[in-house]
Amino acid sequence: MRFSDDQTGSTWNVFGTAVEGTLSGSQLRQELAFPHFWFAWAAFRPETTVYGDVDS
Numbered sequence: 924m925r926f927s928d929d930q931t932g933s934t935w936n937v938f939g940t941a942v943e944g945t946l947s948g949s950q951l952r953q954e955l956a957f958p959h960f961w962f963a964w965a966a967f968r969p970e971t972t973v974y975g976d977v978d979s
Contacts, residue, residue, distance in 0.1 A: 926935045933944030939951035
């Protein structure tokens with residue numbers, strides 16, 4: 924599975940390595956993720972952008 928970056932035109936693999944494009948060979952910095960309830964996250968991070976479908 925690969926992901927495209929609209930800003931640079933680079934293509935990234937699931938390990939965070941750019942495999943094509945201007946950033947080819949670059950590695951993304953790993954960020955720790957923690958499970959949170961959406962209402963709690965949204966209360967402290969209202970600027971968050973949600974991508975994709977959201978069930979209502």
